[in-house]
Amino acid sequence: MKQFAYVDDGTHVHTVPLAQAATANGGARLIWIHLDQKDPATETFLSEQLRLNDVVVGALTALETRPRCDPMGEGALINLRGLSLQDEPGADELVSIRIWTGRGCVVSVARYTMRALPELCDAFKAGKVKDPGDFVSMLAHLITGHLDPDVADLGDQLDECELMLDASKTFALRRAIATARARAIEYRRFVAPQRQALERLSELQCDWLEPDDRLHLTESADRFARMAEELESIRERAALMHEQITDLRAEMIDTRALLISIVALVFLPLTFLTGLLGMNVNGIPFAHEPWAFWGVVGVCAAMAGAIFAWFMRAHWFR
Structure with a gap:
């Protein structure tokens, strides 16, 4: 799943070529264009076909990103992070998706495939995404749905390590605890600012965000806040267990x-x-x-x- 374009005319969702989606008339209810950040033609397409300004194009094609939400004229620039499919070489556990959204149009750019993207495509083709607000809120909901079990699993791993605390098993325990701590630190690095980005998005004064969308965004931000607290707790527990193992040794x-x-x-x-x-x-x-x-x-x-x-x-x- 690299590049595609969907056009929702209000009755059906059609898959169309990228060039046709870029010139779609205003009769479409919602247009979603997804681009591959690794494709050299992506930057040209964004600037020449979609006529986005240089700041937006630079943000959509940047190599290093962090979760953010910035208003851009009548639209908004949004960066989110979620679990990857992990079947692509070089992909991290958490990969980014850059989104520019405005009335009736969503442009997303990704370097690697996010685990939530196929489900979002299915929901879009089923007509469940009616506006950009639905798109972002559903994406945030899917990201939290995939990430929440992973965070809970990190806590369960530490629980098992605590039950196995033994001076004779220090090597295996230290390795497991270090792995859990490293993943918790990596997750929290993006989960905490992601909550802030969603909270800021829910407060934007734009006509393509409906009250239901703002409610869903606030709920997703709350879930990210809870995950950030859990990840901080996991990090502190891992550090404490490391000290206990050192004392036992x-x-x-x-x-x-x-x-x-x-x-x-x-x-x-x-x-x-x-x-x-x-x-x-x-x-x-x-x-x-x-x-x-x-x-x-x-x-x-x-x-x-x-x-x-x-x-x-x-x-x-x-």
């Missing part, structure tokens, strides 16, 4: 270091004793006595028991 390392220290302290005097008695020199006491070996073993066992008892009394094992 530090505690595990401290426990192991303590065990190594205890073992070293137990065997240090025993090693000194056996090393002293194992010197290959004359004069070692009781070296030729038959009970000498078991005597040394007994002394070592007594020393080990005494050191272990001291550790227990000093509460090293708590």
Whole structure:
């Protein structure tokens, strides 16, 4: 789904060539022209065929965009972000669609296909989109409908990670938490300004926005606000869980270091004793006595028991 044009004459919706849509007469109720931003001819078509001013053409064909809504004469310039179909190379999870809309006409430009676009096309061809206000409000509704489950899924992933908090699984948990946090940050970067754009659009003084359209835009803006709050909560929870995992890992390392220290302290005097008695020199006491070996073993066992008892009394094992 790259480029197309639909003309709604009030009774039927027709698919027409782009050039014909650009010169459609005023008898059409609504014209929707969708262009591919990667097509080199798009900029020429916008400026020469549709006769849009340079500011609008530059905004529609810009490589880097963020959600916005700016009045442009009798129309409005709107940028929205939504989940992509993810079947195109180079597409991010959230892709943009640039829209210029005025009375009876909608021009949209996209570099990658948004997941909501096929559903919007079906609704348009079914005659459910009667004016530009319906177009934008339905698009916003579809975007929130697709994005809301993804945001909820991020929260569920963190819930599962919280239940699995264990020092022995730190690598897998840190990877899952980092992935969820990165996605939450990326989503929130566009969700928060998208709410502001829809709120501003709902307040525009233009005759192609009906009261129902403003109500739907306000509802979509509220859903974006709720998602922005949820994404902020996910980001903070992920940061807190990362700190907890770091603490668990530090505690595990401290426990192991303590065990190594205890073992070293137990065997240090025993090693000194056996090393002293194992010197290959004359004069070692009781070296030729038959009970000498078991005597040394007994002394070592007594020393080990005494050191272990001291550790227990000093509460090293708590």
